[in-house]
Amino acid sequence: MSFFKTYIEFTLLYDGETYRVKTFEGEYDDLRELINDHVQPPNFGRCDGMGRCATCMVAQQYDNPLIKSEINLSCQLTINDDLANKVLKILPYTI
Ligand code: FES
Known part of the structure; x- marks a missing residue:
């Protein structure tokens, strides 16, 4: 692991809005956690990353x-x- 952090930039789209994200490896456990921190879509990631809720x-x-x-x-x-x-x-939860 490098001493210096290498930033990773990407774009999230949700509900007509654009979110430009800048993060680094290890800042979040997974993308779901980052989305909940930056975008906070309602009912997103309801099983807390267990892979069960979709x-x-x-x-x-x-x-x-x-x-x-x-x-x-x-x-x-x-x-x-x-x-x-x-x-x-980010796809809306529709069920
Ligand atoms: S948070 Fe990903 S499947 Fe539930």
């Missing part, structure tokens, strides 16, 4: 409309360089 879904957005969005549980995504410069849409 209320923490995010979809990666692409500029090319021909590329299908990849949907993931944010509680299963660690924050690392893989997220750098990505755009993730």
